[in-house]
Amino acid sequence: MVFVKQVLAPAAALLWILLASAPLSRADARDGCLTCHQGLGDKPSALFAHDIHAARGVTCAGCHGGNASTDDMEQAMNKTAGFLGKPVGDGISLMCARCHSDSIRMASFHSRIPTGQFAALQQSVHGRLSLNGKERMVQCTTCHGAHGILAVSNPSSPVHPLNVVATCTSCHNNAKYMRQYNPGLAVDQLEKYRTSVHGVRNAAGDGRVAECASCHGSHGILQAKDVRSRVYPTNIPGTCASCHSDTVHMRGYGIPTDQFAKYSMSVHGIALLEKKDLGAPACNGCHGNHGATPPGVESISKVCGTCHALNADLFSSSPHKGAFDAANLPECETCHGNHEILPATSGLLGVGPDALCIRCHSAGDSGYSTAGTMRVLVDSLELGEKSARSLVEEAEQKGMEIAEAKFRLRDTRQAALEARTMVHSFDGARFAAVIAKGLATNSSVAEEATKTVQEFYFRRFGLGVATLIITVLAVSLYVYVRRIERRQAGEGKKTGGTPLA
């Protein structure tokens, strides 16, 4: 495969030279397979000298089967002795799985490394069928080689952190090869990675930075859009934090290790991790996937602006644009921060103790006075919205028909949101215009609600008067009837009970 051609062939030649000058150990000499094959001078036996398996007591027969205790070719490589021959296709990975998916067998070699690579690989994105339809696209040997397999920690291993990028990109950087499988998949990972702090340091020999496998995993790699993938949006912060929040891992770099802690309490972190809102940025939403670098002063507004386009547009035309550029201040971050971004409130605006504006503006400058005015305007808009809302609620509680005004409360909300965004123009006049529009909406809703409430009182007043009149009438009628009755009774006594006629 690609890797075998590019890396193993030259390595084999080198090892052969080394081996030719090295005496055989006694253990090797007792292995019939190795003895004869070394005599043949073939590559497998040459490479095997430095194989982790050789070092751990796994022999040729451990993988290939057969009878290692004889130097007779026929007997040694006989199917009845369990000889498997040269494995092909999925037979290769199955050969490895016989040990690496069997923890009991691995324990018999006193090994404690994880097992289960085979199952993970089959279920991974690399476990699909290859173009010939006969075998899986990727076998264990694609990444590890066959003879001359090294421990991951060995700097010559193709999956050592400093080499794994070359191993993965032997395919992923090969547009012609990749197109056959998935024409839609980008092939620019290497190019971008090389521009990131991770990539630059990795190329310079730093094995602690992120490489392909630290973000994607190794055997169980899944499509980015798979919810179980380590790079699925809701999983990304944890993936990055596995290093960036680890003070031991990050020791010596001199950068903070609080990004995850701050992010998970931020408006973005809560939206993504708690509300599962995929519209909110995970770490890569701001840092990029492969060009994972901190956005510089230049690109930071563009990053926030990919989602908060209006704020970014307004900022660009604001007096702060030029002033911040001149002072080399990042646009949005200067006021909102980066990882700890909190919900924005009007408290940030104005000249109060929590206001951002007083960090740079002081009494006397025009920014200061504009900031104060903007706050007063925002407060009055807020107050207007509140009173419109409570009037509508009052009318509703009194059972009045208020659907129209209630619907228009949305406009008052919209006006408030518009004003909050318009803050970013940092332009007193433009801001006042938006506020004026909002206040007009508020007062027309309030007016309608007030009318409805008045109507309620009017109706209730009308009903009260009618009831009163009826009651008064009823009472006076009653009194009148009683009086007549009493009068009759008096006359009856005088007349001796003669009925009224």
Ligand code: HEC
């Ligand atoms: C006495 C010499 C001798 C011994 C012992 C021997 N082999 Fe071989 N082996 C050969 C030769 C020669 C070939 C090449 C035969 C061929 O190409 O048909 C070969 C071929 C192979 C192949 C490649 C088969 C293929 O299908 O291409 C494998 C794998 C192999 N041997 C493994 C082993 C193992 C494992 C043992 C021990 C159990 C072993 N050999 C013992 C001489 C030996």
Ligand code: HEC
């Ligand atoms: C860790 C498992 C493993 C061990 C141990 C191992 N082999 Fe292999 N061997 C393989 C695999 C897998 C292949 C198929 C490789 C491929 O597709 O390139 C193979 C292929 C071969 C072939 C065929 C090569 C060819 O190009 O046709 C020979 C010969 C061979 N092995 C001999 C040996 C000998 C001799 C030893 C011991 C010195 C040995 N193997 C130890 C896994 C192993």
Ligand code: HEC
């Ligand atoms: C796509 C490349 C790739 C393939 C295919 C692959 N591996 Fe790995 N393997 C790696 C990487 C990378 C590591 C380094 C550890 C890490 O970063 O997780 C590794 C590590 C290992 C380790 C060390 C223990 C561990 O799990 O970390 C073993 C054992 C191993 N692989 C065996 C296998 C076996 C068996 C197969 C086939 C079933 C296989 N690998 C297929 C890339 C691969």
Ligand code: HEC
């Ligand atoms: C006979 C059992 C057996 C077979 C078959 C086998 N391995 Fe291993 N493998 C081992 C043992 C034992 C170790 C050493 C584990 C240790 O150091 O704890 C090992 C180590 C490894 C390591 C190094 C892990 C590390 O510590 O970084 C890799 C990679 C690996 N094997 C890959 C393979 C591949 C690929 C195949 C198939 C071509 C294969 N193995 C076949 C038993 C086997």
Ligand code: HEC
């Ligand atoms: C033998 C070539 C080959 C090697 C080596 C290889 N890949 Fe892949 N990889 C592919 C192909 C082909 C696909 C596309 C499969 C598909 O879309 O069905 C793929 C898919 C992926 C995907 C999924 C992309 C997506 O979101 O759809 C990721 C992630 C990935 N590989 C990462 C890696 C990493 C990390 C390594 C190294 C540890 C690696 N690959 C090694 C060929 C390879």
Ligand code: HEC
């Ligand atoms: C710092 C973490 C990180 C590193 C390092 C990394 N990736 Fe990715 N990778 C990601 C993220 C995040 C995504 C995209 C997830 C999404 O689209 O939502 C991704 C996506 C991919 C994809 C899908 C296609 C695409 O480009 O969007 C492939 C293939 C891939 N990576 C391969 C690689 C390879 C090969 C390397 C090594 C050169 C690598 N990655 C290094 C985090 C990383």
Ligand code: HEC
């Ligand atoms: C394998 C561990 C590891 C993983 C996983 C990892 N990083 Fe890093 N990252 C590092 C190390 C180590 C540095 C080097 C620090 C330095 O040079 O300042 C670094 C540097 C950075 C830098 C540059 C810091 C600076 O200003 O110097 C950024 C930004 C960054 N990583 C973001 C991310 C993001 C986002 C993710 C997840 C998508 C991620 N990293 C995943 C280890 C990792």
Ligand code: HEC
């Ligand atoms: C809303 C955008 C955004 C998100 C989300 C984000 N970052 Fe950042 N990150 C930044 C900005 C902006 C900087 C500062 C760049 C500068 O000042 O040069 C930064 C700086 C960094 C640095 C450099 C060291 C430091 O703290 O200043 C690292 C490392 C880093 N981020 C990692 C992460 C990780 C890990 C996550 C996810 C948990 C993450 N970032 C999420 C925007 C973001």
Ligand code: HEC
């Ligand atoms: C000079 C300080 C300052 C700068 C610079 C700044 N903001 Fe704001 N931002 C504020 C204030 C103050 C508020 C709160 C307004 C309110 O609620 O009344 C706010 C509110 C917001 C809101 C919530 C309101 C809305 O529009 O939905 C977002 C989102 C926002 N800012 C994004 C950004 C982005 C993106 C940038 C960079 C282009 C940026 N901000 C630059 C001060 C600033």
Ligand code: HEC
């Ligand atoms: C991937 C898109 C995306 C990026 C990039 C992004 N944001 Fe956000 N942001 C959101 C979403 C979605 C919300 C709303 C979260 C919620 O539901 O509360 C939000 C909320 C906010 C809020 C709070 C708004 C409020 O109403 O209180 C501020 C402030 C903010 N972002 C500033 C920034 C800054 C500054 C940056 C750049 C450093 C940035 N955002 C980058 C998507 C993004």
Ligand code: HEC
């Ligand atoms: C990081 C420092 C900084 C912060 C924080 C800041 N400003 Fe400014 N602002 C400046 C600078 C520098 C200028 C340009 C010089 C000047 O006119 O004072 C400016 C100019 C202005 C202007 C234009 C003044 C004019 O003369 O036309 C307004 C309006 C303004 N700021 C409002 C605000 C408001 C409102 C806030 C709080 C939400 C704020 N600023 C926060 C630094 C800042």
